[in-house]
């Protein structure tokens with residue numbers, strides 16, 4: 001694929017020859033040494049790999065949270081690594097939805113407010129945002145928890161709120177970094193079901209880093225990050 005052309009329409013994400021290193025004393029730690037990945041629109045892909053293999057680094061680059069040393073990241077018609085600061089802010093807010101191992105909900109805001117916030121920050125109409133947030137919270141089975149504060153929710157419920165929040169601005173790509181990493185088996189299952197159902201219901205592309213074999217198994221495709229490269233398992 002030529003760097004000047006954008007990928008074809010059915011492709012949500014295309015990563016080409018992506019490299020990333022970090023300073024490590026007087027040397028550099030080469031974490032990603034040539035990542036190539038194409039994910040079609042609506043596809044669910046899971047990534048596994050040992051701790052420290054670079055999974056979060058890869059997701060962070062795709063999310064536009066950090067810059068690669070070299071390589072290209074196409075998301076839709078955007079070249080993520082070439083976006084300017086303002087475009088990046090928009091990209092992070094509107095094009096990708098992020099879910100982490102830790103929920104990052106604001107503890108003094110209700111469930112409903114937490115889900116609404118990213119859309120209110122885009123100056124969307126409050127009434128529309130609330131309607132959409134309530135719909136998403138119903139979708140993740142939390143229609144009876146709208147006024148709860150995060151500390152009043154179970155770990156699994158908090159992750160389902162985080163999933164609803166990730167969807168509020170209707171991103172084309174959902175990036176989830178060990179979303180069930182802190183949960184017991186039963187809650188993991190519920191959060192996985194929720195994520196997969198959300199992706200399927202809204203036709204979203206989902207890239208999920210997981211140590212959970214059950215989730216990896218339920219993805220359309222599982223890749224393994226090893227010595228800086230992605231390999232098919």
Ligand SMILES: Nc1ncnc2c1ncn2[C@@H]1O[C@H](COP(=O)(O)OP(=O)(O)O)[C@@H](O)[C@H]1O
Pocket residue numbers: 022023029031049050051052053054055056057058
């Ligand atoms: N900002 C950073 N500065 C230096 N080293 C980092 C930084 N971020 C990650 N690393 C290192 O890069 C490697 C990969 O980290 P990470 O992507 O978090 O792995 P994983 O998510 O697969 O556990 C680790 O060795 C980690 O210590």
Ligand SMILES: [Mg+2]
Pocket residue numbers: 055056057177
């Ligand atoms: Mg990680």
